[in-house]
Amino acid sequence: MRIIGRLDVKNGLLVKTINLEGLRQIGSCKEFALKYMEENIDEIFLSDPVASLYDREPMFDLLDTITDDLFIPITISGGIKTIEHIRKLLLIGADKVAINTAAISNPEFINQAVSIFGSQSIAISIQAKKINNNWHCFTNCGRDKSNKVLVDWLREVEKRGAGEIIITSVSKEGMMKGLDFELLHLVSENVNLPVTYSGGFGEINHLNPFKDIDFNLSGLAISGSFHYEKVTVNQIREKLKELDFSVRSL
Numbered sequence: 091m092r093i094i095g096r097l098d099v100k101n102g103l104l105v106k107t108i109n110l111e112g113l114r115q116i117g118s119c120k121e122f123a124l125k126y127m128e129e130n131i132d133e134i135f136l137s138d139p140v141a142s143l144y145d146r147e148p149m150f151d152l153l154d155t156i157t158d159d160l161f162i163p164i165t166i167s168g169g170i171k172t173i174e175h176i177r178k179l180l181l182i183g184a185d186k187v188a189i190n191t192a193a194i195s196n197p198e199f200i201n202q203a204v205s206i207f208g209s210q211s212i213a214i215s216i217q218a219k220k221i222n223n224n225w226h227c228f229t230n231c232g233r234d235k236s237n238k239v240l241v242d243w244l245r246e247v248e249k250r251g252a253g254e255i256i257i258t259s260v261s262k263e264g265m266m267k268g269l270d271f272e273l274l275h276l277v278s279e280n281v282n283l284p285v286t287y288s289g290g291f292g293e294i295n296h297l298n299p300f301k302d303i304d305f306n307l308s309g310l311a312i313s314g315s316f317h318y319e320k321v322t323v324n325q326i327r328e329k330l331k332e333l334d335f336s337v338r339s340l
Contacts, residue, residue, distance in 0.1 A: 091308065091337055093326055094133045094134065095133070096137065096312060097122060097134060097313070098139050098313065099119050099168075100115075102152055103116070103117065116317050120160075123136075123156055124160065133162060133165065134156075134164045135164075135165045136156070136164055136165070139168065141168035148179055149168060153166055157182060157184075163185040163186070164183065165185060166179055166184045166188070167190065170192060171192045173203065175187075176206075186212070186253075187212060187213065188254075188256050189212070190215040190217065194237075205251075208253075209253035212251075212252050213252065215257075216243065216256070218259060225239070225240035225276060226238065227239070227243050240276070244280045247281075248282065253284070255284070255285045256285075256288065258287075259289035260289070263290065266292030266320075268291075269291060269296055270290060274305055275303065285309075286307075287310055287311065288313070292315055293320065293321060297326075297329050297333060300333045310326070324340075
């Protein structure tokens with residue numbers, strides 16, 4: 091499993107959200123990214139959580155600045171609406187792009203992107219929330235409910251050729267009180283793609299339920315617990331090894 095540092099960004103600064111809202115400023119995005127690289131993190135997930143809400147373009151300049159000194163894989167999300175956006179981000183140095191709003195608005199965009207750049211470069215970001223016992227997909231920082239039911243969207247995304255799912259539990263995000271294992275179970279039952287999960291991790295013991303549940307999880311994206319130094323990358327790596335996950339050897 092990949093250990094991923096999630097960096098949510100606003101105006102070039104690292105922010106932390108709760109339920110994808112709030113946007114409390116923490117510091118320099120690049121400084122945190124470099125810190126995590128030095129701590130042997132596997133990957134960085136760089137996200138502008140309100141890009142689509144405010145119709146902003148992707149973070150071209152920030153990515154360009156970060157990739158000067160960062161030598162680990164980067165996935166970038168936020169404001170990606172066109173093939174040219176994807177091309178420019180990959181040329182600057184992103185390894186993958188993660189698309190949410192544009193994919194929901196125009197699912198054919200997934201097919202077009204995959205046909206040009208390959209499935210390994212195209213991830214679909216999903217903000218999921220349970221309403222009246224049904225899971226739905228949201229956009230704009232979990233504010234706007236889309237017309238996509240989660241299970242149907244997972245299957246459609248896979249059929250259209252995307253290479254990865256990055257799923258965030260809106261209700262758990264930022265709370266640091268535990269992962270959404272109900273959501274993880276639902277996703278694992280309905281898609282065969284690599285899945286990265288984000289939302290709710292607060293301490294090492296929050297990984298314990300993995301002892302009793304068989305999930306084919308590809309990545310765990312963590313923000314607040316890293317930002318506030320509640321846990322280290324290597325502590326998580328050792329715990330995942332204890333739980334029989336395959337992790338990168340140092």
